[in-house]
Amino acid sequence: MPKELKLKSHDLLVGPGRAPARAMLKAVGFTDEDLSKPIVGVANTWIEVMPCNFHLRRLSERVKAGIRAAGGTPIEYNTIAVSDGISMGTEGMKASLISREVIADSVELVARGHMFDAVVALSGCDKTIPGTVMGLARLNLPSVMLYGGSIMPGQFQGHDVTIQDVFEAVGKHACGAMTNAELKDLEDHACPGPGACGGQFTANTMAIAFEFLGMSAMGRNGVPAMDQHKDDVAFESGKMVMELIRKDLRPKQIITRKSLENAIAAVATTGGSTNAVLHLLAVAREMGVKLTIDDFDKLNRKVPLLADLKPGGRFTASDLFAAGGTTLVAKRLLDAGILHPNQPTVSGRTIGEEAAGAKETPGQQVLRPLSNPIKPTGGLVILKGNLAPEGCVVKVAGHSIMKFQGPAKVFEREEDAFASVKAGKIKAGDVVVIRYEGPSGGPGMREMLGVTAAIVGAGLGDSVALLTDGRFSGATHGLMAGHVAPEAIKGGPIGAVKNGDTITFDIAKRRLDVALTDKEIKARLKKVKHPKPRYTTGVMGKYARHVSSASEGAVTS
Numbered sequence: 001m002p003k004e005l006k007l008k009s010h011d012l013l014v015g016p017g018r019a020p021a022r023a024m025l026k027a028v029g030f031t032d033e034d035l036s037k038p039i040v041g042v043a044n045t046w047i048e049v050m051p052c053n054f055h056l057r058r059l060s061e062r063v064k065a066g067i068r069a070a071g072g073t074p075i076e077y078n079t080i081a082v083s084d085g086i087s088m089g090t091e092g093m094k095a096s097l098i099s100r101e102v103i104a105d106s107v108e109l110v111a112r113g114h115m116f117d118a119v120v121a122l123s124g125c126d127k128t129i130p131g132t133v134m135g136l137a138r139l140n141l142p143s144v145m146l147y148g149g150s151i152m153p154g155q156f157q158g159h160d161v162t163i164q165d166v167f168e169a170v171g172k173h174a175c176g177a178m179t180n181a182e183l184k185d186l187e188d189h190a191c192p193g194p195g196a197c198g199g200q201f202t203a204n205t206m207a208i209a210f211e212f213l214g215m216s217a218m219g220r221n222g223v224p225a226m227d228q229h230k231d232d233v234a235f236e237s238g239k240m241v242m243e244l245i246r247k248d249l250r251p252k253q254i255i256t257r258k259s260l261e262n263a264i265a266a267v268a269t270t271g272g273s274t275n276a277v278l279h280l281l282a283v284a285r286e287m288g289v290k291l292t293i294d295d296f297d298k299l300n301r302k303v304p305l306l307a308d309l310k311p312g313g314r315f316t317a318s319d320l321f322a323a324g325g326t327t328l329v330a331k332r333l334l335d336a337g338i339l340h341p342n343q344p345t346v347s348g349r350t351i352g353e354e355a356a357g358a359k360e361t362p363g364q365q366v367l368r369p370l371s372n373p374i375k376p377t378g379g380l381v382i383l384k385g386n387l388a389p390e391g392c393v394v395k396v397a398g399h400s401i402m403k404f405q406g407p408a409k410v411f412e413r414e415e416d417a418f419a420s421v422k423a424g425k426i427k428a429g430d431v432v433v434i435r436y437e438g439p440s441g442g443p444g445m446r447e448m449l450g451v452t453a454a455i456v457g458a459g460l461g462d463s464v465a466l467l468t469d470g471r472f473s474g475a476t477h478g479l480m481a482g483h484v485a486p487e488a489i490k491g492g493p494i495g496a497v498k499n500g501d502t503i504t505f506d507i508a509k510r511r512l513d514v515a516l517t518d519k520e521i522k523a524r525l526k527k528v529k530h531p532k533p534r535y536t537t538g539v540m541g542k543y544a545r546h547v548s549s550a551s552e553g554a555v556t557s
Contacts, residue, residue, distance in 0.1 A: 066238020107135025151195030171457020195225030199310030201474030268378025271397030273474030281553030312398015437470030438487025
């Protein structure tokens with residue numbers, strides 16, 4: 001390393017007064033030579049509870065080898081992680097979004113406390129991806145985020161399946177369209193090994209978003225978890241962070257308004273998860289970049305939907321990788337004049353330079369040409385109206401419904417709505433309303449995949465709409481409005497809705513309304529009796545007291 005380079009770790013490790021610190025590090029195997037080099041934290045989100053992160057110990061060893069090969073000393077540390085897919089539909093799901101803040105806090109605290117010179121963060125499941133990047137943004141050290149990669153599709157009755165199919169099978173089973181044996185067979189084969197959920201669900205959405213943001217090297221996140229090249233990518237990431245130290249390239253130079261717009265465009269063109277709105281708003285806040293929920297809709301209107309990916313399409317993340325990967329997505333947006341090409345990335349090249357190197361597999365059908373988009377505009381829209389004054393998010397990839405009107409079926413929590421779907425009490429034409437599931441009211445803003453998948457599985461995906469102050473899994477499809485804000489516990493109009501009220505979704509006009517006057521809504525809200533908080537102490541109680549509106553990213557302050 002250049003001798004003139006001032007390293008933060010020198011304040012921790014250099015000089016006679018730092019002998020106690022060196023003594024303790026030598027106790028775990030570090031040498032004087034090790035401690036004279038740049039110290040690079042390897043923030044690992046490995047956990048044994050889910051396939052998404054299960055293989056990250058293997059990858060972390062390769063990252064560390066890359067750091068050593070490039071002249072640095074790696075020090076691995078861990079964060080927490082919560083599985084959305086496993087906890088889905090239970091009280092445990094309330095922990096998922098909260099875990100994003102804890103992950104960010106832990107990435108930040110360990111690096112600050114030990115004065116690391118740089119950080120490589122390894123992510124896998126949904127909240128570990130934005131959580132690690134939020135932590136890196138706060139630290140503003142030379143840093144790279146590497147996603148562990150997607151699971152491969154499973155095989156069931158001769159075709160590819162993902163975890164989405166299992167959730168939807170629950171609805172099919174409940175209405176008698178699938179036998180016990182078929183459900184068990186699907187359960188046994190849907191997830192064949194390590195890696196995050198295989199469609200353009202939240203994990204893969206955020207993985208591509210952060211490549212376009214510049215915090216992950218273009219094309220590397222898209223390498224599937226168990227692909228033989230993933231270890232090479234991890235080794236390369238370790239070497240890459242050492243080059244970032246030499247160049248003194250930091251998140252503040254990478255995460256800008258323009259790079260955030262690149263990330264939003266990537267989400268829109270690939271039909272990505274509604275959760276991207278929450279997470280990109282949160283990252284922007286950490287970086288001090290002005291970004292609002294309305295910006296997502298403005299960009300979505302300019303970006304064509306090109307990727308035919310699950311949950312609304314036919315293909316999985318591994319299919320996109322085989323077709324040409326995220327670099328090909330970047331090339332499409334570059335050719336469309338949408339991509340901001342001069343934004344720097346952790347590879348040392350601009351995103352435009354990365355896009356120029358795209359290679360398209362002949363005959364691929366995953367990513368459409370610009371001349372033949374799936375839809376002329378992107379996969380996410382923001383609705384406002386008298387039910388969502390601060391906005392809500394609707395994913396329009398995978399369906400063509402532009403207007404829907406029906407009577408409200410109101411539920412105070414997810415479990416009650418799920419039971420009603422299973423019992424066949426939700427009928428075609430209904431609008432399901434699930435409230436008190438917001439960031440503060442839940443707390444934790446549970447995803448509703450259990451309910452939405454059951455609706456689809458029951459054959460009601462095109463004839464029932466749903467709205468909630470909670471959120472959705474990236475595997476959700478159909479006419480579903482999430483993140484309705486303000487949430488019910490904060491006095492939002494969603495709290496005034498009663499069974500039978502007429503609710504209208506108007507995608508073209510970007511409206512979500514209930515057939516009530518403002519005066520009627522105010523009168524009803526005055527009479528609302530909110531449920532008692534489910535948690536008043538511990539991390540859940542603390543989060544409920546401090547979390548912001550979903551329209552601001554559901555961040556804590």
